[in-house]
Amino acid sequence: MQWRNTSARYGLVSVLLHWLVALVVFGLFALGYWMVGLSYYDPWRQSAPDLHKSIGILLFAVMLLRVLWRLLNPAPAALASHGQLTRLASKLGHGVLYLGLFGVMISGYLISTADGRGIEVFGLFSVPATLTGIPQQEDIAGAIHEYLAWGLVIFAGLHGLAALKHHFIDRDSTLLRMFGR
Template sequence: MQWRNTSARYGLVSVLLHWLVALAVFGLFALGFWMVGLSYYDPWRQSAPDLHKSIGILLFATMLLRVLWRLFNPAPAALENHGALTRLASRLGHAALYLGLFGVMVSGYLISTADGRGIEVFGLFSVPATLTGIEHQEDIAGDIHEYLAWGLVIFAVVHGLAALKHHFIDRDSTLLRMFGR
């Protein structure tokens, strides 16, 4: 498999970034869903949010890399059997996924830094708190984070179902291309 995208298929970098982001999104969602139910005395009460934040910061860096990669390495051309409406839906759907991802991550950052403390990333480095002091910042960002996370995961499932529809019903190579074939 080639590193870069071609006009017909995705390259290794795009494929790995896609699946790494997908894994992180669903993993972070599961971790977030689990950790909000932890009791005050649970030993994971402090560790789970720290893990969630660290992975979230790395996901943000990965998404920045993904956007840069996409700018300098365009996606393969649309398949011939995809009409104008399918191509438009694909573009809008991907834009919604990207905006949702960045919205979830920015709101998570605003929750975590509302008290003026930075975010420690696996004890390796700290991301400073740059925007603080907004009235009810933690609560508002928390609500946005929760709603966007649910919306993102639901939309990602729809995205996956659309890929399966292309594969099993339309019998085109949309899904296979995201595996580099």
């Protein structure tokens, strides 16, 4: 498999970025869902949010790389069997996924930095708090983060179901292309 996309299939970099982001998003959702239920005395009460934030910051960097890669290395052409409505739905769906991802990450950043402290990333470096002092910043960003996270995983699940529909019902190569075939 080649590194770059071709007109017919995705390259290794696009495939790896796609599946890495998918795994991390669902992992962060599971971690976030679990950690909000921790009691005050739970030993993970501090560690889980720190882990969630650190992974979230790294995901933001990966998503910036993914957007840059997509700009420099366009996706393969749409399959000839896909009609104009399917192509439009695909473009809109991917746009919603990208906006949702960045929205959930930015809202998470705003929650974490509302008190003016930066975010420590695995003790290696700190991302400074640049936007603070918004009235009720933590609460508003928290609500946005939660709703966007739920919306993102539901929409990503629908995205996966659409890929399975293409594979099993339409019998086209949409899903196979995201495995680099």
